Amino acid sequence: MINKNRDSKFIIYQVLYIFVITVLALKGADLDLRRVSLAENTVSKSVRDSLIAVLDSLYSLGIDFSIKIDPNVVVENEKMREQLADLTKRLETLKDYVPPSKEEPKKEKVEEQTLLQSPISVKQTFIQYTWNMARNTGSVPATIIDPRNPNAVIATIPPGQDKKFDLTDQTEVIIRFGTQEDRIKVLPNKPPDVKIERVTTKMNSSDIYVQELQRITVFKVTIVDQRPDQLKVSWIGPIAVNGPTKDSDGNPVYNVTLKIASTASAFDNWLDKNGSLRESDGRYKVNFFCTVVDERSKDRVQVGDSFFFTDFSK
Numbered sequence: 001m002i003n004k005n006r007d008s009k010f011i012i013y014q015v016l017y018i019f020v021i022t023v024l025a026l027k028g029a030d031l032d033l034r035r036v037s038l039a040e041n042t043v044s045k046s047v048r049d050s051l052i053a054v055l056d057s058l059y060s061l062g063i064d065f066s067i068k069i070d071p072n073v074v075v076e077n078e079k080m081r082e083q084l085a086d087l088t089k090r091l092e093t094l095k096d097y098v099p100p101s102k103e104e105p106k107k108e109k110v111e112e113q114t115l116l117q118s119p120i121s122v123k124q125t126f127i128q129y130t131w132n133m134a135r136n137t138g139s140v141p142a143t144i145i146d147p148r149n150p151n152a153v154i155a156t157i158p159p160g161q162d163k164k165f166d167l168t169d170q171t172e173v174i175i176r177f178g179t180q181e182d183r184i185k186v187l188p189n190k191p192p193d194v195k196i197e198r199v200t201t202k203m204n205s206s207d208i209y210v211q212e213l214q215r216i217t218v219f220k221v222t223i224v225d226q227r228p229d230q231l232k233v234s235w236i237g238p239i240a241v242n243g244p245t246k247d248s249d250g251n252p253v254y255n256v257t258l259k260i261a262s263t264a265s266a267f268d269n270w271l272d273k274n275g276s277l278r279e280s281d282g283r284y285k286v287n288f289f290c291t292v293v294d295e296r297s298k299d300r301v302q303v304g305d306s307f308f309f310t311d312f313s314k
Contacts, residue, residue, distance in 0.1 A: 118182045119159070120144075120175050128167055129189040129297035130227040135162045138177055145174040147183070191299035192231055192292045193224040203308045208283065210267060211313040213258040217242075219305055221254040221290050228252050230296050237288025237304070256288065258307045267312035283308045 119138025126132045136142045136157040144154040144165060154173065155165035167173070167186055175182040197220045202212055223244075225231055228251065235241050240259040244252035261267035277284050289304035 118175060118180075119177050120157070120182070120184070124184065126167060126173060126184055126186045127189050127226055128169055128171075128186055129294070130230060131164055131166050133162060133164050136160060140178050143176045145176055146170055147172060147174050150174070189294065189297045189299070190226070191297075192228075192294060192301050194290055194292055194301050194303045195222045195224065196220075196290070196303055196305045197222070198305070207311065207314075208309040209311055209313050210258065210260055210309045213307060213309060214240075214260070214262075215257075217255040217257055218307065219256040219288075221256060222247060223252050223254075223292055224249075225251070225292075225294070227294075227296075230294060232293045232295055234291045234293075235288065236291070238286055238307075239288045254290075258286075258309070260286070261312065264312045279308075283310055 117138065119136045119140070119142045120134050121137075124134065126134075134142075134144065134155070134157055136159055139159050141159060142157045144157070146152045146154055148170075154167070155163050157163040170186045172183050172185050175184060198218065199220050200213075200216055200218050202208060202216070203218070223231065223233065231252075233244075233252075233254075235256075238258065238260050240257045241254050242257070243254035247253050261270050271284075274284075274286075277286060279285050286307050287304055288307070289302055291300070291302040293300045
């Protein structure tokens, strides 16, 4: 395309050069080239129009073709006449020529970066103040980073492996894999939920005996927590506690039994010391408490309930 454009320009300039020299040889005058091209008897009308268009384009580029000629040159040159005739033919072929538009510079092809899917699911739950587990399902190592310190690597998980790591008070973590990053929210570590359930109806009677309550489970205590392994459980009260066992959800369960006296005389001694615990309806009331502390988050929960009885035995 570039060579073709250069050839066209060469032809135009060659034609103009021959035309000007011819006019000068034939006319021998001081004149402006524009005026020569506009003269009715110079060339045919179609050639003239084409030449005008070419000259206008050249004038718009600031090219001045005004030439001063020696007025004494009056001898016509036959060879110049022949060149003028050839010029006319060339202009006929160029009058419909449309210069090609400039090609837009080729845009550099930007290679698309291959985007990797996050090897650790963003739907996964991470929890503050406890251990967490992450699985790398990708083909590149995944690094877990604290966003507050990009140089602090919490854990690096090889492809296809699981990794256990601890978090403190982070609200999110950065997952870095290859040249990409993702962010996963870290949820607060909720305080333990301690549920106490009475599992006997014997305290609903008007006569309630200590001896019977000491033989059965009176209360069931269930502790609901996402990380029960880091909980410390303690008890207060005249009770015996068995457990923990686990329910169907993996929560620790404790069975609580009353423990005051093993004999009637021991019960009498207990009454001498705790007679103030008798209610207005004649029943005795004793309380117990369960205290649960998360040793990592330092959350502390305490709940309790009451035993009622009237006598040691029937």
